[in-house]
């Protein structure tokens with residue numbers, strides 16, 4: 001399995017919490033940016049003559065729904081995904097219409113990921129989002145009418161002045177319309193508006209953990225299986241692209257600030273759209289993919305870490321100390337371990353960082 005990530009570093013404006021690499025732009029994505037993406041795709045094409053033929057393509061950002069369908073088509077033509085590839089486009093609800101979504105579908109997109117975040121208009125305004133809950137409802141409905149049956153929605157939890165009613169309303173908004181949900185706790189990042197001036201009413205860590213567990217339960221009650229710390233899906237609708245990351249498979253990231261891992265070597269393109277536009281991108285080495293990375297990534301997944309796979313792919317085994325620690329996690333309800341596969345429970349996932357510190 002090989003995944004291709006295309007970074008679109010443009011947004012209409014900058015949200016208060018966001019530290020993704022993107023800049024505000026009037027209008028759409030410049031054609032020069034698409035030219036530069038196509039240039040890089042051909043640079044990585046085997047022998048420079050056939051397209052990359054990825055199994056998954058993910059347009060992330062930024063706001064990829066600012067691309068035109070024609071621009072999406074140009075990028076997909078240059079990438080040449082295999083038949084049946086999963087092709088995802090992240091979209092902001094206020095940027096799409098049914099007609100535009102139908103054109104994306106005709107261009108080859110078969111999966112949409114909407115940044116819905118919350119059903120509360122007051123919270124959306126505090127976050128600096130440009131859409132309302134009604135915009136999100138309309139966008140999800142338009143996606144269905146445009147023929148999409150694989151739709152993901154992002155939720156942000158533990159927002160300022162957050163309540164269980166807000167959580168319930170948000171799950172309600174997404175559950176019927178979506179086949180996949182990604183749920184994240186709000187994190188205050190330095191260098192953002194919230195980082196400079198933290199908002200009032202932020203839940204403490206215990207309250208945030210309670211919201212997370214309530215979200216897991218609410219989604220489970222609506223038929224969503226938690227298959228990764230932050231990701232939930234109806235059966236068969238897991239994100240094939242993200243599973244490539246969590247299973248340490250090969251992926252290429254194109255665009256400023258995009259990360260890649262090919263043949264066990266990690267590398268990334270530095271931030272800086274101007275440099276990316278004007279010359280061949282520089283790919284900076286970022287170390288190799290190790291057994292430690294594999295353990296960390298697999299323990300994000302509900303399917304967990306298979307010790308046989310760890311040995312087969314990385315020639316590594318857990319030590320006696322690590323095995324004893326795994327059994328301690330089981331006794332505390334934080335993990336399942338049958339001697340072959342170690343997997344964290346939802347409660348274990350909340351404290352994943354502490355678990356990994358002790359384990360590794």
Ligand code: SF4
Pocket residue numbers: 010011012013014015018019020022061062063092115
């Ligand atoms: S739309 Fe997304 S990428 Fe753009 S600023 Fe907001 S959160 Fe960041």
